[in-house]
Amino acid sequence: MTADASRGAAAPPELVQLLTPEGERVEHPDYDIDLKPEEVRSLYRDLVLVRRIDLEAVALQRQGELGIWASLLGQEAAQIGSGRALTDADMAFPTYREHGVAWCRDVDPVKLLGLFRGVNHGGWDPKEHNFHLYTIVIGSQTLHAVGYAMGVQRDDAPSATIAYFGDGATSQGDVNESFIWASVFNAPIVFFCQNNQWAISEPLEKQTRIPLYRRASGFGFPGIRVDGNDVFACLAVTRQALKNAREGQGPTLIEAYTYRMGAHTTTDDPTRYRVASELEAWKLKDPIERVKSYLFKNELADQAFFDSVEAEADQLGADLRRRCLAMPDPGPLDIFDHVYAEPHPLIDEERAQFAAYLEGFEQR
Amino acid sequence: MRREFKLPDVGEGLTEAEIVRWHVKEGDAVKVNQIVVEIETAKSIVELPIPWDGVVAGLMAEAGQTVDVGVAIIAVDTAEEGGAPAQGPAGQAASGADEAPGRGEALADDMVPRPPAEGAVEPGVHGSPAPKEERQAVLVGYGVKTGATKRRPRKSSPATTPAAQAAPTRPPVVLPAPAATPGRVAVLAKPPVRKLARDLGVDLTTLTGSGPQGTITRDDVHAAARSSQPAAPAGERATTRTAGREERIPIKGVRKMTAQAMVASAFTAPHVTEFLQVDVTETMAAVRRLRELPDFAEVKVSPLLLVAKAVLVAARRHPMINSAWDEQAQEIVVKHYVNLGIAAATPRGLVVPNVKDAHELPLPELARRLTELAETARAGRAQPADMAGGTFTITNVGVFGVDAGTPILNPGEAAILAFGQVRDMPWVVDGELAVRKVTTLALSFDHRIVDGEQGSLFLRDVGAMLEDPLRMLAWN
Numbered sequence: 001m002t003a004d005a006s007r008g009a010a011a012p013p014e015l016v017q018l019l020t021p022e023g024e025r026v027e028h029p030d031y032d033i034d035l036k037p038e039e040v041r042s043l044y045r046d047l048v049l050v051r052r053i054d055l056e057a058v059a060l061q062r063q064g065e066l067g068i069w070a071s072l073l074g075q076e077a078a079q080i081g082s083g084r085a086l087t088d089a090d091m092a093f094p095t096y097r098e099h100g101v102a103w104c105r106d107v108d109p110v111k112l113l114g115l116f117r118g119v120n121h122g123g124w125d126p127k128e129h130n131f132h133l134y135t136i137v138i139g140s141q142t143l144h145a146v147g148y149a150m151g152v153q154r155d156d157a158p159s160a161t162i163a164y165f166g167d168g169a170t171s172q173g174d175v176n177e178s179f180i181w182a183s184v185f186n187a188p189i190v191f192f193c194q195n196n197q198w199a200i201s202e203p204l205e206k207q208t209r210i211p212l213y214r215r216a217s218g219f220g221f222p223g224i225r226v227d228g229n230d231v232f233a234c235l236a237v238t239r240q241a242l243k244n245a246r247e248g249q250g251p252t253l254i255e256a257y258t259y260r261m262g263a264h265t266t267t268d269d270p271t272r273y274r275v276a277s278e279l280e281a282w283k284l285k286d287p288i289e290r291v292k293s294y295l296f297k298n299e300l301a302d303q304a305f306f307d308s309v310e311a312e313a314d315q316l317g318a319d320l321r322r323r324c325l326a327m328p329d330p331g332p333l334d335i336f337d338h339v340y341a342e343p344h345p346l347i348d349e350e351r352a353q354f355a356a357y358l359e360g361f362e363q364r
Numbered sequence: 365m366r367r368e369f370k371l372p373d374v375g376e377g378l379t380e381a382e383i384v385r386w387h388v389k390e391g392d393a394v395k396v397n398q399i400v401v402e403i404e405t406a407k408s409i410v411e412l413p414i415p416w417d418g419v420v421a422g423l424m425a426e427a428g429q430t431v432d433v434g435v436a437i438i439a440v441d442t443a444e445e446g447g448a449p450a451q452g453p454a455g456q457a458a459s460g461a462d463e464a465p466g467r468g469e470a471l472a473d474d475m476v477p478r479p480p481a482e483g484a485v486e487p488g489v490h491g492s493p494a495p496k497e498e499r500q501a502v503l504v505g506y507g508v509k510t511g512a513t514k515r516r517p518r519k520s521s522p523a524t525t526p527a528a529q530a531a532p533t534r535p536p537v538v539l540p541a542p543a544a545t546p547g548r549v550a551v552l553a554k555p556p557v558r559k560l561a562r563d564l565g566v567d568l569t570t571l572t573g574s575g576p577q578g579t580i581t582r583d584d585v586h587a588a589a590r591s592s593q594p595a596a597p598a599g600e601r602a603t604t605r606t607a608g609r610e611e612r613i614p615i616k617g618v619r620k621m622t623a624q625a626m627v628a629s630a631f632t633a634p635h636v637t638e639f640l641q642v643d644v645t646e647t648m649a650a651v652r653r654l655r656e657l658p659d660f661a662e663v664k665v666s667p668l669l670l671v672a673k674a675v676l677v678a679a680r681r682h683p684m685i686n687s688a689w690d691e692q693a694q695e696i697v698v699k700h701y702v703n704l705g706i707a708a709a710t711p712r713g714l715v716v717p718n719v720k721d722a723h724e725l726p727l728p729e730l731a732r733r734l735t736e737l738a739e740t741a742r743a744g745r746a747q748p749a750d751m752a753g754g755t756f757t758i759t760n761v762g763v764f765g766v767d768a769g770t771p772i773l774n775p776g777e778a779a780i781l782a783f784g785q786v787r788d789m790p791w792v793v794d795g796e797l798a799v800r801k802v803t804t805l806a807l808s809f810d811h812r813i814v815d816g817e818q819g820s821l822f823l824r825d826v827g828a829m830l831e832d833p834l835r836m837l838a839w840n
Contacts, residue, residue: 016801059413060399064372219421267375269408271747276740277733319417321396 011341014211015257017223018232021285023293025232031234037300043231044291045309046080046299051288052101052313053109057099057116058319061266065324066116070097074229074261077287078194081103081234082256083331085242088130089159091152093145096134097194098164105131109316110323117326122340139165144193146178149189149245160245162238168199170208170215171233179253190238191216191253193227195307198261201273209241213255227259229287251256259285334360366421367443369434371403374410381405382430383437400438407557416838418442428614467505510664566590619747620712629775633689633810637770638819642827643791645801650833654727663731667803668706668760671783672730674829676702676723677839682822684707684814685779687757696813705754705774706734708741716774717746717752758783768804779815784805803830 008304016031025194048256054072061069072079079100079307088106094101095257099112106237111123121131135141143269144162151247169175170193170259182189195212208215216223225235234256336351371381379563381403388400393745399414400420405789420437425431479675541685551568553561557580561568566588617622654665679702687698709713717740719725719733740746757774762785771780784804791800807823814822829835 050741056397059415062374063414064370064413065415123634130519238521263408267408271749272408273749275749276745276747277736318396340458 006212006224011058012271013075014213015227016229016233016237017119017230018236019227019230019290019294021229021290022225022295023053023290025294028233029250031233031236031240033232033239035232041305042302043080043084043235044082044288045312046103047076047231047291048101048290048309048313048339049316050076050080050258052317053103053112053320054099056317057113058266060113060321060324061116066113066132066266067118068265068267069116071260071262072097072099074259074282074287075196076100076196077231077255077291078228078234078258080357081231082164082192082238084131084179085235085238086162087159087242089157090242091130091132091159091161093132093141093147093161093163094099095138095141095166095169096136096272097166098134101164102131105129107131110327113320114326114327117327119329124246137176139169139174142164142169142175142178143181146182146185146187146189149182149187150185153185153188158246160188160287162189162192164192164194164243165205166199167195167197167204167212169193170201170212179216179221179251182251183220186248187252189247189251189252190241190245192238192256193253194256194258196228198260198264198274200264200268203268213253216253221253223253223255225255227291228256229285231287231291241363250315256364258287264271267269297303365442366425367418367440367442368415369400369412369414369435369440370417370436371431373413373433374403374412375408378405378433380430380432383427384409385427386423388420389422390420394418394420394440414438414440414551416440416442416634428616475612480623526703551580552578554688554689557582557585560595561585568780593723618715622714625775626772629773632691632775633773634812635770635773635808636811636814636819637808638816638823639768639804640805640807640823642805642814642830643679643804644786644795644803645648647833648786648801659728659730663728664735665731666734667735667786668758668783669727669731670833671781671826672706672722672758673727673757673836674732675758675781676704677829677836678822678825680723680823682818683840684818685809685822687813688755688776688809689777689778689812699755701755703753703755705757705777706737707757707759707774708738708743708746709745710746710778711743712744714747715751716739716754716757717741717750718757720753756780762786762803766807770806771808773808773810775811779807779819779822780811781823782808805830 011292016028017026018031019025020034051337057066057069057073060066063359075097080103083092083101092098092101098353099109102112103109105357107124112134114120114123124131124133126132132141132144135144140167142163149161152161163178165175179191181187182191193212195204199207202214211225213223213225220254224237224241226233228234237254241254244250244252260270261282262280286357292306295305332339333351333355336347336354339347373379374381382721384402384404386401388394388398392401395417399411400414402409403412414442418440421441423438425435426496431437446749477492495808511688526714527603534644551571552575553568553574558568560566560582561580564585568585571580571584571588572578574584577580633717634792644667649669650670651665651667654660654669677722683698684696686702687696691696694809699722702723703720705716705718708717717731717737719737721732722730725733737746740750754774754777756777756781757771757772759769759780761769761771761782765785767784769782769784771782773780782805784802786801788799789800789802790797805823805827807819808825809819825839829839
C-alpha cells in the first residue's frame, strides 16, 4: 500500500466531478450540466472576485484594520457553485467563512468586514438577502436552518434552505440533531458540508472513520460527495439537491471535498501541523485555474477577458479597502438600540443613565 | 506625507512580536499590500503587507528586535497631501487618547471611574497602581496599551447629578501591595516571563516583583540573571556586534534550537557509537543501474537512497532501533512506522525534516521524497510539521568529505546513522588486494533502549545490505 502525503488526495470513485483539475470536461451519469459560455465566464469572474475580496481582507487584518479574518482561499468553487445554485426564494445559513456565498446573495462585501472590524454585530439584513448572519458558534446554524426549513414546509412555500458547515462541525451534537429533525420531518433542506480536511489543527481522520457523506444514510437521507474544487459539479449537485428539497423529497447531505489553503483564521499558523507537500498537492487542484484552462482551451474567452476580470478584481480590492477604513464606528448608545424590537421602558431607563454617565466627563 | 506603520496585533491579544526579516530597505518603492516584513509572534510567523503606496523613508526596528504592539516599525512617504494622521486600530493600541472621539477603544478607558487620589487604588484592583510607562494589563481583546492610560477628566462634581449616582462608584478598596508582604505563596508572573526565567535559570520565588500588583516583569528576571551571572546573557542581545578582534553573535533562531536539542539529547540519552567500514562497490553499481531504469528517470538516485532503504529494511528486523524513551510514562514506545529524518545543512543552519511513513514507500517514491525534502530544506521552506515526528535520522556527513563522526541523537529518537564519504580504498577480496569503493558507517544509539548487541546487529545488517544490495530484496 502506498501512503499518500496529500491527505485523501486519492479520491474514492464516488466523487462527482465534471471538470478535472486540468480543465477537461467529464461526463457524469446522474449530474450533468449544460452551461453556456457566458455562464462559465460569469462563474470564473465570481471565483476571481471572491478570492480578491478574501485577499484584501487578510491584508487588512495584517495591517491591524480587522481583528480577525477567516479566509476562504481554496474553497471558492464550493461556495460559488452552491451559492449560484440558489434561487432568490431559497434561504442560506452560513458559518463565518461563506464570503463566496454572501457574494452570490448580493451582500456588499464591505458589510462582511464590519463584524471582523468590530463596528457591528452583523452587517446586513438577512431577510433582504435571504442570507442569515454569520454564525461563529460551530454548527448551531444547522438547527436554525432546519427550523426555518420546517417553517417553509408548513407554509408550503416554493423555497429550499441550505445550511453551511465544515468537517469539524460534523462532530457537533447540534449538527447530528439537525440531521435527525430534518430526516424525520422530511424538511426541505440541503446540508452543505465543505470538508476542507482540517478542523483548525485536527485532521479529518481523527474525526471520522467513514467518508462524511456516508453518514447521511444512517440518518435516512441521501449523501453525495462532490469535488469541492469543481465549480461545475458543485453547481450541478447543489441545484439538484435544492430541487429535490423543493419538490418534497427531503434533505440531502452534500460533502464538498476541498482544502483550506490558508490558515483556519488569521490567528492560526497551519505550518505547525501541516506538511508542505500536502499543500503543494492541493495547489495543483486549484478551483480557479481549472476553469481558466477550460475557457482557454475551448476558446470561450480570450486574454482580454482575463485581463478585464483581473482589473475589476483590483478595483474591487482597492474600493473595499477604502470603504472598510471609512466605516463609521458605532456610538456608545447604539448598544441599546437592538435589544427589543419595540420600545422597552427598562432599556430606555438604562440608556438614559448611560447617556448621563457619559455626560459626566469633561469634553476634550 | 510621511506615514508610520505601527506593529498591529495580528493574533487576537498578542502584545509583542520579533522582527524576523525585512523585505524592503530605505528608499525602496512599495505598493499597497506589498509584503514588507516577516514577524514572529507567540503564535506564528506572519508576513505583514504595507497599507500604502510610497517610498520607504526608514525602518524603525531591526531584525531580531522584539517590538511591542502599537509601536511604529516603518515609515513610508506617500504621495498624498495633508496632515491627517495615520489611522487604524493598531494606532489606537498605542495611543488611545489621540484618536477621534467616539472610538470604542478610547471609550473603554472612560468606563473606569477616575482613581480618587495618588497612592490609593482603583476599585477591584488589588495592589498599588501601576507605575507610569508600565504596560497596562487587559483580560482579553485586541492588544495591550503601552504607556500610561490617559483618561478624560470627570467634571468637577459628578456626584451632584442624579444620573452619576446611578453609575457604578464603589468605594475604593485599599489593600497592601502584595510585593511588600513577606511569605507570600503564589508567584505572579505572566507565562512568557516564566519561560524567560526558566531559560535564564532564574528562580521566580526568590524575586520581588516590580510590576503592577507585585507581578514579576521581564526586567526583574533579566536583572536577577545579570546579578547571578556577571557575563550578560546572550539572549538580551539582539544584534551582532563586532568590537576589535571578537564578534558577538546573538544565539537565536535555528542555532538556538539546535543548541537546545543537542544539549537535551547529549545529557539525557547515554550515547554509544559504533563504526563499520563497508565495501559499497556493489551499491555504487546498483545506483548506476537504477538511474537507467525508466521508473527512476524523473528522480535523483544517490547512494543515500540505498542507505535509506537499507535502514528501513533493517529497522523492521530490529524494531528497538526505531523506538523512543518515554521518561514520564516509564515506557519504551516502539514505532511500527518510520518517519525517516535526513539532517540537512541549510543557510539557516541544521534542520532535520523527515519523510513521513517512509517504510511504506516504493523506491522511486522514496527517491522523489528525499530529493524534495532536501530541496525544500535548502530553500528554507521546511515547515515545523515537516520536522516534527521523526523516528530515525540519517546524517550524510560524507558530502562534506569526511569518513565518520559520532552523531548526537535527534531528541526523541533511539538511533542515528552517519554515512561517510565513499572513496577508493585498498580492500581484500577473496584473499587478494583490490581497489574497492569503501565507506564508513557510524551508528549512535540510546543505550537506555538499545544494547550493544542490538545496535551491532542493526549496523551489521545495514552494512551487509550495502555490500550486497540483493539482500535488501531478500530481507524486505
